[in-house]
Amino acid sequence: MFCGIVAGEVPAFRVVDEADGVAFLDTRPVFKGHVLVVPRTHLVTLADLPPEALPGYFRLVQRLAVAVEIGLGAGGTFVAMNNKVSQSVPHLHTHVVPRTKGDGLRGFFWPRTRYADDAEARSYAERVAAALTGP
Numbered sequence: 001m002f003c004g005i006v007a008g009e010v011p012a013f014r015v016v017d018e019a020d021g022v023a024f025l026d027t028r029p030v031f032k033g034h035v036l037v038v039p040r041t042h043l044v045t046l047a048d049l050p051p052e053a054l055p056g057y058f059r060l061v062q063r064l065a066v067a068v069e070i071g072l073g074a075g076g077t078f079v080a081m082n083n084k085v086s087q088s089v090p091h092l093h094t095h096v097v098p099r100t101k102g103d104g105l106r107g108f109f110w111p112r113t114r115y116a117d118d119a120e121a122r123s124y125a126e127r128v129a130a131a132l133t134g135p
């Protein structure tokens with residue numbers, strides 16, 4: 001599924017598409033603007049990511065964390081990765097979730113919401129992309 005998004009065969013609201021990975025909106029966000037960052041190569045868990053790919057991949061995750069906060073005017077972010085347990089899609093992905101003080105997110109209970117429509121989802125992807133700084 002995520003390989004399909006990387007290849008452009010599966011539609012997604014993309015934020016950025018680079019050599020080190022692709023970032024796009026989670027279709028069932030914890031909060032709107034929740035981004036998933038995936039490596040282009042099919043890898044299942046963090047353990048599968050070659051050491052030489054770590055700097056590029058996590059630099060992209062870091063840039064998205066800044067862009068989600070700035071682009072969406074969030075108070076901060078929650079950055080997380082499930083490996084095997086609770087990993088809904090078997091392709092390595094890091095969650096970057098916008099956080100606001102008092103948003104109700106506690107511990108590891110992840111309520112999910114939905115975008116009103118494609119236009120709203122696109123606007124979130126565009127706002128994060130616009131705030132993305134260079135490599």
Ligand SMILES: [Zn+2]
Nearest residue numbers: 002003042091
């Ligand atoms: Zn894959």
